[in-house]
Amino acid sequence: MKRIYLMIIGLVACIAMSAQSYQELWITGSAVPGGAQKLIKVSDNDFKFAGKLKAGELRISTAKKVRKGSYYLAPNQPDANIVNKGLEYSECVDAKNAAWQVIVSEDRYRFHIDTEKKQVKGEIFQPWGELFIAGGATEVGWKCEGKMLLMTQSLDNPCIWTWEGELKRHPEVEEPASFKIQGQDRWHPKSIHPYAPDTDILKDKRFRTGGADTKWMLSGEGRYRIKVDLFNETIQAELIK
The missing domain is CATH 2.60.40.3620 (Immunoglobulin-like)
Structure with a gap:
């Protein structure tokens, strides 16, 4: 008492x-x-x-x-x-x-x-089993459920995922220079997002899990290497050519 x-x-x-x-x-x-x-x-x-x-x-x-x-x-x-x-x-x-x-x-x-x-x-935190990239800046666009681009999980750390490929504007689609990262080959339920809308993928290493539907944006076209740490909620990108 x-x-x-x-x-x-x-x-x-x-x-x-x-x-x-x-x-x-x-x-x-x-x-x-x-x-x-x-x-x-x-x-x-x-x-x-x-x-x-x-x-x-x-x-x-x-x-x-x-x-x-x-x-x-x-x-x-x-x-x-x-x-x-x-x-x-x-x-x-x-x-x-x-x-x-x-x-x-x-x-x-x-x-x-x-x-x-x-x-x-x-x-x-439990490591995710899949991670995908998709959107207007990718070759699959926005109408892409079931055909998003699969990222590669690290053998040493199940929370680390990488992807390498071309990102460029696709003027024929909505939001042609934007993209998202999903925890499954569809838009829901799991996703990660930058803190601010239209964040340059080369300039901000932070992201949050879930929440508002903000997207990453390109500042330049070319071949990118992207590394995602799901546990620490950090993302690193470089334009390699």
Whole structure:
């Protein structure tokens, strides 16, 4: 009963705090290899972790050590699992109420923190069995379900996929210089996307899994080599000739 009472007091204190724009976020605790790790700032509203976690607890904070002016991002429900489909958090200075649970040790934990929605969403990532490229800049165009261009999975890392081939404008189709990358030989359900519409494939290495239907675009025609890391959500492309 005392524990529940203290938790309620802590959550009320958390909810009362105003939202912040974070320059950095950290995770600490028994679940974190090495005790502390800095999260990747993907965009102004998106921080990410991708890596190994141990069974235990972790706390998300705005500084490596929480002092005056820094906070924990505490789950709004007790015993919250870091693997979830989207749980809201509140800012808090009380470490007792700020723990996220990690149930099992795994090498491929991935979670995102949406600081605009004040939400944490996490998973244990499972490698995909297929990856395809298609669209107006490819030879198959947009009407291509069942004949998209298959990428090649690495023998050393099942999360790494590569493709090499020609990309160019096809004026006869809609969005002639754009393309997409799909997790199956059709448009749904799995896909990856750049953060912004019409992102130059040579200029931005970030992508997100799912979400809005943004596409990559060519800045030049030719033969491309593209490498996708599905776990770390990075893409590298080079125009080889």
